Amino acid sequence: MQVILFTQSSALNNIWRGYFTDNNNIKFIHNRKEFFSHLDADIVGIDIDIFKDNIDDTIKSINDKYPNIKILILSNRPKIDEGKRLLALGIKGYANSHMRKMHFEDAFETISNGNIWLYPEFIQAMIGELTGSYINSEGEKADKKADLSELSSREREIANLIYQGLTNNEISEKTGITLRTVKAHTTSIYSKLNVKDRIGLVLLMKQLDV
Structure with missing residues (x-):
């Protein structure tokens, strides 16, 4: 399982690299040009702040050009309405970008197995609705x-x-x-x-x- 984690935040990059320093199956990308020219992974984790208002178009573009890639959207401030909208666009995971290493590992495995992964608070919010x-x-x-x-x-x-x-x-x-x-x-x-x-x-x- 090959994973790409894409953020332009040095703080997030440091956190993620700290989690997976010795994992050769995880690649860290920092700029858009490199990201779109190296989409050769099974899962791509995308910091939503990079794309802001055009995240929907980005998801559609990746799904159209690379239908076998599974998308995990990571947000500093995940919101249930946003998550539901992005799930409808075909993403396979929606999570807090600052979640713990074990949550990342669980998300990668769940998504790789063809299932959808959501952070626990999102699931609880869904239950309430x-x-x-x-x-x-x-x-x-x-x-x-x-x-x-x-x-x-x-x-x-x-x-x-x-x-x-x-x-x-x-x-x-x-x-x-x-x-x-x-x-x-x-x-x-x-x-x-x-x-x-x-x-x-x-x-x-x-x-x-x-």
Whole structure:
């Protein structure tokens, strides 16, 4: 997995380089010309402040020219309305540019696996806005009589931690189980509840009033 992180902020650049000094799979770019001439990564993390008012056009351009590249937008001041708008344009992640290293790593892996990654506060804000029925990954209305009874006790614990907005790394730290085991449990949870990812799980649990 090759990742590009693009910012013109020396402060952000120092933070990100500090996280990934020894990671040869992550490249740091500082100017637009170099960025647009070296888009050969699987994931590009873009500091939204670089593009400001034309971020929408930038996203559309990248998606049109490089459909296999997955975009992670990073903001000093992430906002739910902005995040929802950018998700509709096809980005695969929206996050705080000052988040911790473990969140970056979780975002990279989640996005690489074809899922969407959102910072925990964004998910909680979405929960607060939700109304109506959840539509599952097959486009069907979820059964309101469904519950979490098919999950093991450990799976229910992990599902609740995901609902609270914790990342896989944070769940691993909190429960004392390995990150690999957390991932295995989340895969099982999604399969049993017929949801695609953690967003789908959160929406379903919200509807079920868990």
